[in-house]
Amino acid sequence: MQKSSQLQMICSCILHFSTDIGINIDMTQNERRAENLTAALRRAGVRMTRQREALLSILADAEDHPEATELQRRANEKVPGISLSTVYRTLSALETEGVILRHQFDGASARYEHSETQHHDHMIDVDTNEVVEFSNERIERLQAEIADAMGYEIVHHRLELYVRKKARS
Amino acid sequence: MQKSSQLQMICSCILHFSTDIGINIDMTQNERRAENLTAALRRAGVRMTRQREALLSILADAEDHPEATELQRRANEKVPGISLSTVYRTLSALETEGVILRHQFDGASARYEHSETQHHDHMIDVDTNEVVEFSNERIERLQAEIADAMGYEIVHHRLELYVRKKARS
């Protein structure tokens, strides 16, 4: 859906991230992901059906953050006739197992991603809806300090930057 | 609804915040808020009705982050029979005018607050649903740097810490 480019960030201290990987997908990595997802469902003690297989492979391959209907569409290319209920039920099982993440950006529908990669936050391009991942250790640390200073411990957090491409200077 | 206490944070650099103000409410401040809200609606070129007046005063007085139905309940104590549609319509007008903020914490209903105070982020106690405001200049700065480094400018952002009271050590 969206074009790809290696995005880098060289902020004063930490990190960088790539969002999409264009053409050359590391199949081994995707296969490992698919296996992780399958294992998670097995662990949950459920049956492996062909609609679930399709969904798992789609999720493992997805480099973006698709919503439920989009996942249904993609999965149906492999195995026609997968209902939206099945998509939601499978997603919810996978989320419970902790192998995928569900995001609720602004007021829109939920979007999902496999959680195999390390923790990161999101920048959402308000014009294109494209999602760019990033991570900054200093922000993480500050968050923990703030919570701690107020007598809390963080269960989880959301940092979402709604952004727009800068006009070229 | 929730008990009050002056919360402070003495994080390495910046800020602190109070959530609720128990009994002694600064009436002048609340009245000023109410006027701001009224002015905003007038500016929007709409008519002032008694249901809107009730809502505005409720919003101005609210020191927490109530949801639409809660606002309706409170407003109905002043003026009975305010419908939920009216609440939503008024909230949406006020949000357009920029005098209130709408938050969508996790999967729950939207919650609102007047935006007269300076910008801040939120900590949500996952056990009590209580919301604590905080603000940290360093985090803000880092966010801007990150967006900038990736060629974006921030339109708005959400930083939400879902937290739990620490077990006493």
Added chain:
DNA sequence: CTCCGTGCAAACAATTTGCATGGAT
């Protein structure tokens, strides 16, 4: 052969909207 997973349709919850009437200006 036993149940779990599925598709379908209906149920849901939060929010929005169409419409006729009442009220602010």
Added chain:
DNA sequence: ATCCATGCAAATTGTTTGCACGGAG
């Protein structure tokens, strides 16, 4: 006297659930 704002009910959107059947184990 205008025409906007209201209340009500119906529509919408995204997601969940009840039920009877089919397929995984």
